[in-house]
Amino acid sequence: MSTAGAEQLNPDSVSITVMESVNGSHQFTIKGFSLAKGMSPGKFIQSDVFSIGGYDWAIYFYPDGKNPEDNSLYVSLFIALASDSSDVRALFELTLMDQSGKEQHKVHSHFDRALEGGPYTLKYKGSMWGYKRFLKRTSLEGSDFLKDDCLIVNCTVGVVRARLEGPKHYGIVLPPSNMGQGLKELLDSELGCDVAFQVGDETYRAHKLILAARSPVFRAQFYGPIGDNNVDRILIEDIEPSIFKAMLSFIYTDVLPDVHEITGSASSSSFTNMIQHLLAAADLYDLGRLKMLCEVFLCEKLNVDNVATTLALAEQHQFLQLKAFCLKFVASPGNLRAVMKSEGFKHLKQSCPSLMSELLNTVAAADKSSASGQSNKKRSVSSVLGCDTSNANVRQVRRRA
Missing domain, CATH: 3.30.710.10 (Potassium Channel Kv1.1; Chain A)
Structure with a gap:
């Protein structure tokens, strides 16, 4: 092996540059939105200045749009660099919040998608990123984005930076607790x-x-x-x-x-x-x-020998998740008959008779699912379990099965 090759495989020192984004969010609320109508295109409402990733930012909302040629048909939304800085690379997300609780937000985002040209670069103070035609005014005024004449905008900024990791010559090993x-x-x-x-x-x-x-x-x-x-x-x-x-x-x-x-x-x-x-x-x-x-x-x-006693315990103490798991296990066609032969099942029928109805429902639901497309193959759920079907609820399950 050449000396050059050995040096590449066994370097005397190493360093790593990590490209990462420092993320943060700001929520901007506009109350009395209807009073902002008629401000004329190019006029804006500005949020307070906030800091993310070592830079200052501000949200600009244009109720009548940023462009005069759009004739106030759209609202415009932008995020602007408020620091006296240059060539700041960042990812952005602008969200108009749905206030109905349905979470049908209006989102434009750099995050969680492929970036063909990489992060956006803001070259100087006042540079903006956003949308001149963010949303039609008519769509906004009749939507769930407005509630009590109030509009909420959420902005997320991810400032891109390079972090250099040099060699670590020493360290302290943290022992486990x-x-x-x-x-x-x-x-x-x-x-x-x-x-x-x-x-x-x-x-x-x-x-x-x-x-x-x-x-x-x-x-x-x-x-x-x-x-x-x-x-x-x-x-x-x-x-x-x-x-x-x-x-x-x-x-x-x-x-x-x-x-x-x-x-x-x-x-x-x-x-x-x-x-x-x-x-x-x-x-x-x-x-x-x-x-x-x-x-x-x-x-x-869980197995066919212990499921009945586990189910009785779950019923007695109302461990609902454990109970549901046991019922599904018993209702499985491969387990049902084996479970019925166990001593635990005999005790279950005597100690928790109310569970038999729930078990019938679970078996019936499993039958309905597995017998889809097999209408010629029928079985009586109650006869399999050996239960009295005189109860009205059981009769109803049997008819469905």
């Missing part, structure tokens, strides 16, 4: 703990302030109007010890705990069962992030 680890060590060591929880045969010590910071329920229990900050021991009767321990671990770390480690079991079914109970505990203590983590896990691990 270890706050959760520190708090967990505080929990494990019981240092400074001021409350104990008796859960079955186990006792777990914790810190009231940390619990109150993470759970609105604990906050009310310790520091609410009817709470007791002096309590130092609490009996927990409706949660298993391992579940409560897992919940405490999350409160201190903000991470879904290693349930395998807590339970000492590698069984997938026992893992899922514990997450179900952890979800119920998270709901009891209003731990929003833990609820979401548990729901995501249960959706990912």
